[in-house]
Amino acid sequence: MKKGQKASGFIAEAQEAGYINGYPDGTFRPDAPITRGDMAIILAQVFPTPFSVTADFTDVSPNMKAYEAISEILSVNITIGYPDHTFKPTAHVTRGQFSAFLARGLEPEFKNDARIPHSYMKDKTKTYTYNTGTHGIETHTYQYTKSPADEPIGFSWARNVPAINETYIYGEVETRKNLIHAYPVVDRFDPPLLGYPIEVGTTHSIYPSAEGKPLTPSDVTHTITAVGVTVETPYRTFTNAVEVTVLFGYKEYFVEGFAKVKTVNDNGTVFELIDVE
Template sequence: MKKFITIVAAGALSLVVAVQPAAAAASFPDVPKSNRFHDEVNYLVGKEIISGYSNGNFLPKKNVTRGEAAIMIGRMLGVDGAKRDTKFKDVLKNYGASGYIAAATDKGIIGGYPDGTFRPNEHISRGDMAIILDRTWSLEFGSVRDFKDVGENMKASDAIYNIAREYITTGYNDGTFRPKGTITREQFSAFLARGMSPVYKQRVIGNNGYSLNMTKQYTFGTSDGDRQLVFQQGIQSDQAPDYKGFAWKETNLKTGQVDYSLQEETSDEMITGYPFSEYYTDLKFPLKVGVPWLNGEGEGTAKITNMSKTVKTPYKTFTNAVETTSDMGYKVYYVKGVGHVKTINPAGKVVRELKSIK
């Protein structure tokens, strides 16, 4: 099983993108509001990363080619897409995507084949898509997910788990990722939107889980001052100076000290990890009173001791909190759709509690 300490060698790219959705853009007759990826498509159209066809349609089910993927990635990065010579014998200067292919190649995002070709008109595979997105955003932290068709020795393995950690993909309901499968235009749009904005990441897991909502700002009262949590792009610390993914930035409003954490919720568990460091299992699913789990390496065990606890916090009183108790005596409370709301130490003293959500 992949963990947050997974490290992948990736070229550092300076990428700053807006984290809120753009206003609604073009309206395609073949991408109605009932389409699962309607908002993601229009988000990218509004940013001029992807466009429709001359007949006014988007063709959401059309498979994406390698050349088209280079164009969309290039537009997202804001590179010069002017036609020019490339290193590939099958991508001449007059080819429409030549500039984007050349630029992405120079940045180390994409590559060709041993025979010197790029094969721009071939459909891009899901595995190659994962590699490209992993390199684009310099992702490094792996995932707790476990796809049964992604082996550790697979070329795209680390990249697949890195984009899973970012909620860019969750795979299929049968537990597979299908790395050799193709990608449609609507699917590719969803992957890009999730990589750019926490709004679309949050839609992947919905609002019925127990993890913090990535579109909200939280303030907690702690024993050493109030702490503000904001989910944002760009960890820039001694541990991860080049990482450009998203994480929770926690700022002590009294001292100004900043820490980062990574949270992931799957069908099996919810965990909180720290860059290049330890992780903790907050909850094991399905939730059941009395069943213990390992909290983390060297951290003992925890179990659910109440499924509908009434918990009072400065923010509000919750009547449906899940209470966990560790073998060290700490009690932690989680609320569906909100996340962690309170922690009490073995002496019964509140050490952390929710004060506001914006």
């Protein structure tokens, strides 16, 4: 790199910020094409990635340099991969593709594009209000968040619970296998909220290691027991809900674009959507 080159100042600043590195021989090769795997590494360093699910793309494996970065940008809704369940980490990135990935890192509106067809994730540009029973009314808003130490956590869902004056941060992560809630800092994941494909009989295990192995009754926490269900909520009546039966007699209802809209048990409703703005 020479000072007279158009990109030299930008490359130097990006290197100083820790976003990029050159090659072991001391070169940067500014005219060389960039792969999708390399792009993932850069984006994972530029944007805070507070949680990471396992990248289950068929052409991505743990021994790849970009494996963790691909997992991280999947978790923060920057990518969803290709319809054939691949990521194509060695394919070159076009200027248009890079612009799309960069936009998803910067704006929640564009993160909505990084989801599978018929996604059950919520719209990241809207605020959802629920009646939770135990803690009364709470709101969920997608926003840029910092830790108590003022360290950036990144974009996450903020669950505000006025009754106890608390706000909880979580991520809504979708792969082509399931919908998951993840939590920053503690690096914890709930069992899958919803498994794909959406069909009666699909079950989700508590332990990821149990996937692909025979499940015992104690392993299974969620089972899809009906589709195309009509569900009434204060917000509106849904006619295309998926019913998921959980342990201890609970039933949860999910709708495309809204995630969970209602939970009931033998005593009645314990959680429901009441407004979307």
